[in-house]
Amino acid sequence: MQDSYDIIVIGGGHAGTEAAWAASSVLATRGGRGRVALITMDPARIGQMSCNPAIGGLGKGQMVREIDALGGMMGLAIDATGIMFKMLNTSKGAAVRGPRAQADKYAYAAEIQRLVASRSNLDVIAGTIDDLIVEDGRVIGVTIPAGAGIVSPDPDAIEHNLRGDSQAKPVYPSHPRDVEALRAPRTIRSDAVVLTTGTFARGLMHTGETRTAGGRVDEGAAQGISNTLRRLGFELGRLKTGTPPRLAQESIAWDELDAQVGDERPVPFSDLSARNDDPGEARGKPALRNGVIEGWLHESVVPSMRRFPVLPQTECRITQTTAQAHELIRANLHRAPMFSGQVDAECGPRYCPSIEDKIVRFADRESHHVFLEPESLYTNEIYCNGISTSLPVDVQETMVRSMPGCAEAVILKWGYAVEYDMVWPHQIDATCMTKRVRGLFLAGQINCTTGYEEAGSQGLVAGLNAARLVMGEDAVRLARDEGYIGVMMDDLVTKTPREPYRMFTSRAEHRLRLRAENADERLTPLGRELGLVDDVRWSAYEERAAHLQALRNAFDRIHVEGKSLRALARRPDASVSSIRTHLERDEIAASARTNGSKANESGSGRLPVTADLPGELLERVMTEAKYDGYLARQQAEIKRQRAADHQKIPDWFEPWTAKGLRAEAAETLQKYRPATMGQAARLPGVNPADLTILAVAIRRGPQRTSAPIA
């Protein structure tokens, strides 16, 4: 183990791994020999799906697409391990469609571990941290206890997992080999630390009256980090979340229940994955045709580049709770930790209620749906989506067995609630760096969010900015019109969340722009500039971009009966095939013209070959045509917002010293310490007049007494 790393990431969940991956990418492309350490309690559980074994959804699916467009891991991992892909809202407009997929949770975690192991500048360390070392308001390293040590990936496990024909094995061991384990505590220096505690900071699990310390079943809690953060002056809060029981598949009358199936032709999350989108011709097609390219995402690293889906596909089943179970729950509410006062945390998410919550809040309902979702292709574990609970085990058992098809159900794991410490997010910037301690970044549930996608997105932002900090470059904040990631980061730092934050499409005022399908055009060029996007992804992007440009030109150029193709595409009856026919006719006419003349000077502006045109790109340009008018209307507002987002509020600015600022505004500015005028403008209770005063005070400069320089 080295004495120092450029960046240390603490925690190996969805936030931590994306952070480590992003930091490692940026350092590899731009930072020379920089190294990253990922410290986690149990490396065999890196990338574990603690709750629902699924990725994506409405809003969330868009975030995964954005993570992918920015070179992240989540899209690659789910494409390699998804066992039921479903595009949600297909009957509605493209802006609100969201990809979602069930994963084989063992394969998913193992795939994340394999990707982590593919990075040569990234070490994985098994262990906890004793303390954060902070000097003069900057983080300078961490201390780790005896017993911690570097772990190495197991090549046999990787090979086994790539075959995909049986339960995936962890790539990393839980503990270091004896020779690697530290004999005594040690300090590791680092200029940037990304902290992702998940549910582990003073994690406490509840099942009925039983309480167990820990962030996840069979795992411990991180007891010390909360005190460290408090000592550094952070304001902490406590939240709760929960998970449902898991059942044994063979004990369920599986075939008697209604099936929920995935899409016939699954759409992958990652831009790198193979496409099967030619109607009537479901051939897998490598995303790349340009020969050998330098980068880290070779076909040997990304299985879904060769074929997609990678794993066999499966189905879910649907059942429901019953009135008699509701009665039972009502009679036992006093034994539910959330109602008995046993849980300290004040709020769980309104959109992710436990079954006991549902029964209290929607008392008139006699039944709630429960989705039975396989957690793996090769184990019997079934996730009961819809009955998250912390009721005592006897109540859980009766409730489960009252559900149709589950009369004989065997419960493999009990549902539980978990409460954990978090840091109120007004204390971070939209870069994930804390305002109090330079170099300390927070990502994931510690910032009052919930969900793998939200966590992964923050991890990416944190890892990227940690790398930029150590390279001495400016921080990057994504704008609200650039992506859901930007919306989330901005919401976190300008609003006080009343519950763990989950993404919904309605949170994005630029929803029509922030589509799953155009994430690459929104973010990949930026990712390339920042060093997140390797050559492989970039060349695939450039190929798509050229196609799109040619298509857009054709939409304006080609006219049918006096109407442009763009106008035709707006009509409700327009279909991909009808537009494709027009494109083909134009192509035939053009080639006839070219053959007639001597010179063959086709090329620029024309489609390469219409037959080769991916249907999804054609659909994208049709969607644009449909939203054109709406998008144009938002342009002015976007320009304003961007300008304000680029006006920084300097560190020396103290709200209380700004003359004429209303006390309420000063108080808000003091609490949130916005980094830009844009953030300030979006704070509750800050009005335009306050902003003018702020602008004057900033322009005036930090010296209060010295004479101005004319």
Added chain:
Amino acid sequence: MQLDETILAIASPPGRAARGLLRLSGPQTFELLSRRIAGRDICNWPPPRGVHRARYRLGALALPLLMVAYRSPHSYTGEDGAELLVPGNPVLLARLVDDLLEAGTSHRIAVRRAEPGEFTARAYFTGRISLTEAEGVAATISATSDAALRAASMLRRGALGRLAQELVDQLATALALVEAGIDFTDEEDVVAIAPDDLHERITQMRATIDQQLDRAVGMEQLDAIPWVVLTGPPNAGKSTLFNALLGRERAVVSDVAGTTRDVLTEPLMIDTPHGGAEIMLVDLAGLDATPDRMNQQMQRQAREAIDRAELLLDCYAATDASRGPLLPEDARVVRILTKVDLAPGTSTPPDALGVSGETGEGLDQLRALLSDRLASRAVSLSGDVLALTPRHEAELRAASGHLAEALELIAPARGQRHFDDPELIAVSLRAALDALGELGGEMTPDDVLGRVFASFCVGK
């Protein structure tokens, strides 16, 4: 603050005055004005620095005005700028502002209303005024914005505010139902709102808005609002009483020379058995300042105000009781003995009401008296008719327009079970909600989500 945008604002004090002043500043000032203004001595745009006689095309009307053109850097803000001097009618001024904003939109010129203090702030940013002067800016801005905040909160308590709040509430619920069908379709319990249902709700909301707009009292009809005029000798405490009744200082007076403040009018809410209603409070105090030079025009204004007053509050000070009352007894005249706090021994004559604008003494009785005397007159206005400022009217019209747009999108789906493009319908509803938010309070996306969670069991 974005200096590449052109800003505009009414720079004369609120209320009726002899002349109104509209101020513009920013790089596209003249590009904007050229779309509306023509003048014999303006051959080319931008016009030379100086005063120009011109006409403003306001719909079918050609409004004569004086335009003072300033060229960067020789202007107060250091930017290109202009001042338009027009007749001092608040309606007209507001119409002009709306019209210029509209011209900006249709010609893609970045123009917006100035934020409080922004002209001065710009002057500072372009280096036209010094740091010391800028110190004063902040105080001015905060005073202005405080006044604006108070005005907004007063509005919310009024009839218009209540109507807008109700609409915001209904609309937020409708939007929540649409959003639920978008964000939670994978959830068990969420049934997207049926097109017919939504169509009916939106049609009703739009009808309510349009009805109010049809019946609303435009400012040109505001003359129907009963006037209550404060009269009395100089220093009788009329202005103090004026402010005390309004519950706020009159808005900060512009530092622009040439603006008059001879007759000030402000709407005042009074209670009636049917809810709040508006009367117009008129202060002739400005006439005191130059009694000996009171010119004909001013005298005429004062006479007109007194003539059309429903009620005259004839003020005289307890400290100087010999100088009043001024007006003979009349059904319209109410005698007000002011500054009673400064002359504790004095007894108020039976035909007068003793008040103090400083301590608030007697104000409740005065308000009760106003309600009593004017309720019947004001009821006709407040019962089911709103008095709208042009800005509020514009917001209501915008909301109605967005709802119409939504209805157009909903129409093809009528009779069906779901929409093809709920995301577009949501855009229109959101825009309508934002327009109404100016009047009825902001409704954030999180508030809308809250309504979804409250009405549906979402979450797995």
